[in-house]
Amino acid sequence: MSISKMLLTQELRQSWRDYYQLTKPKVVALLLLTAWVGMLLAPSVQSQPVLMLIALCGIGMLSAAAAALNHVLDQNIDAKMARTQRRPVATGRVSSHQALGFALTLAAVGFVVLYSWVNPLTAWLTLASLFGYAGIYTMFLKRATPQNIVIGGLAGAMPPLLGWTSISGTLSAEPWLLVMIIFAWTPPHFWALAIHRRDDYAKVNMPMLPVTHGIEFTKTAILFYTMILTLVCLMPYLVGMSGVLYLAGSLLLNLGFISHAWRLKFADDPKQPMLMFRFSIYHLMLLFLLLILDQQWFWRWQ
Ligand code: HEM
């Protein structure tokens, strides 16, 4: 291969990696897992794998678009924080125009896919979640109040409901319980990281809780939210949506989460914030997998 061809291939690979990074792929993967669980728990006459796949593509595209818009809107602060300074738009490897074009194309295609092949309710709710995250959280709340994530977390908590409406076509109370679980999970998830990155956030004047109220206060708030989360996680069992397999598993996972929060508050280990942050991701993933396991196997034995 000639040198110019090699350089071109390298450039294309880098550019592909940059656009992939704009979509926050690991976050979107977890969002899609929660949407899939919403689909599997929704009442339906028969299993609808094709509809599920199409809905996951649409929800994935709108979530990825929201993530790419976040890269454009936050590029100035991203460029100043150690954690985010190598991001594609912050470094200029992808221009704002290119990233915006990419985000808007993804959003438009995702919306049309949901509207035409899933249902208009899901399309509008997913678009509202995109606005909630990119418009309300990123543009305003993030910069305005340390409660930004309690409020902004709602957009990231919506996918189980979006999954549910894709299959059932209507809103009902059960998927809101799943939304509430992610809603209560988000503060410990993010504040653990925000403690570790406190100085970064202070440098760019982001009013995150550890910056405005101090680290001790944030640790207490995290402990409080892990307890609230444990209670919220009982709800699917209490309303008869899930069985004892889910109940036992979720109690174990939440005990683990509370014990992380306890160590964060009282053990004074500098590694604990990031240990807790990493645990939060496995916690949510396993919790939602449990909901499916419980539904698929446990109820068969009843
Ligand atoms: C307002 C709500 C949320 C905030 C402020 C938030 C904040 C963050 C931040 C700052 C990171 C980056 C960590 C890093 O770059 O090392 C992160 C990572 C992550 N978040 Fe969240 N998050 C939120 C909601 C969610 C939701 C709803 C989910 C999924 C259901 C989620 C899943 C993840 C995952 C999987 C990662 C790891 C990404 C990676 O390793 O590349 N987050 N979160």
Ligand SMILES: CC(C)=CCC/C(C)=C/CC/C(C)=C/COP(=O)(O)OP(=O)(O)O
């Ligand atoms: C359509 C739909 C379901 C939209 C939701 C989209 C979405 C990607 C939600 C996840 C929330 C999240 C990663 C917040 C972190 O943003 P941040 O700006 O605080 O973090 P950063 O500094 O790492 O960018």
